Amino acid sequence: MKTPSSFRGKSAKSPLSKKTDSEVIKLYLKTQRSDYFGLLYQRYSTKVFSKCISLLKDEALAQDATQEIFTKIFLNLAKFSERSKFSTWVYSITYNYCIDFLRKRKKSKALFSDEMENPPDIVDDVPDSALLEMEVIKLKKVLELIPTGDKAILLMKYQDDMSIKEIATILDKSESAIKMKIKRAKHKAQNVYRDIFPNNLN
Amino acid sequence: MASADSNNNNSFKKLGELEENQAPQPSPQTERNVMGTARNVGFIGNVLELYFSKALGMLSALFGGTDITEESEKAQDLRDGSFDNDNTIEPGGRAN
Known part of the structure; x- marks a missing residue:
């Protein structure tokens, strides 16, 4: 360090x-x-x-x-x-x-995907491995392109190993609201990944 | 700190390390400001701790009350059996 x-x-x-x-x-x-x-x-x-x-x-x-x-x-x-x-x-x-x-x-601008006027419906849950095993440089690019709140919540969960309860305290939301925010953030990240790296199966 | 094993399987942790290594340092001015605040607040805390109780006692005495510190010193003397300020008792405890 x-x-x-x-x-x-x-x-x-x-x-x-x-x-x-x-x-x-x-x-x-x-x-x-x-x-x-x-x-x-x-x-x-x-x-x-x-x-x-x-x-x-x-x-x-x-x-x-x-x-x-x-x-x-x-x-x-x-x-x-x-x-x-x-x-x-x-x-x-x-x-x-x-x-x-x-x-x-x-x-005026939404910080999280689920604060947008018409958040997309989520059908399938994105597996953690889809994000955790992404190439670092691609993950960096994806995180730059999703809303900052989504980025922050994904970093709290996957980089700093914070629990749902800890994230809920930081953002002053219920635990179920946080689970939904994480779900939407993962979904957003996967969609962005597919948009910018269409030829990748990862 | 995460273990090496968990880092190997977690691109978020690898990204965190990469960004930390690539990020510039916070400026020396930021460090000076933070440490300056720490020193100043520490100093003020010490001053308050040392003099605030005395100042309260003085204010209390000024407005006709009893100096709390003086009272507590007297109470402590009584508990300790020390009667230095008590001139009604002869040295050695002999009665006149």
Whole structure:
């Protein structure tokens, strides 16, 4: 993993770097020393930034988003209950921030397939393997072409292994609504794939 | 972190790794701002923790109440059996 500028070089040798996220959080809450929070920033900033670029599609916006997200993480660190992994909690704040931001900016445009005026009927369920075994470059292209909300929900489920319940909490929807959103997002992704790669059987 | 096995069968995870490796770093300015907020909030928290209770006690005394900290110090003295401020008892406990 890449490391931010001020931590580069020294953290890898530090005994602190061997500590788990949970241990670092406890140390931070006990001592309030900012270098413990710095270590969490070092571990997750690149991933958060990369997710922000992927969802917001603008590097400057992603910089601002990363700063806001880490400020939120810092201010809410004492509330982190360890019911989920720290990484899941960090990514849930990231998705939440980006989806909120896009909702505010694209008031007229649907963020998810099922929010469109006439969402298509879904007859068959798309098997997970159809997406999980797609060539990486093709998957990247497909994800760029589906609505951003659909992309986010597929990344939450298949990239970050979030449960339906966790996704439902992030998007403030019922679990059945999330299952439907995932179903529609998979369907949308498969249709886009068939459109842009018509000669492929995958 | 996902295991290597699950990554091999999951294009989403491979894509995540690819994008993370290709993505630029967040700018040093972003890092400075985040860490600046962390330091400032930590500092303010420490100041509040140290002085807020004293300030509350002073305000309370100013408006005619009893200084809570003074009261609690007295209560602690009583629990500890220390009577340093009590000049009605002779040293050594001898009565006049």
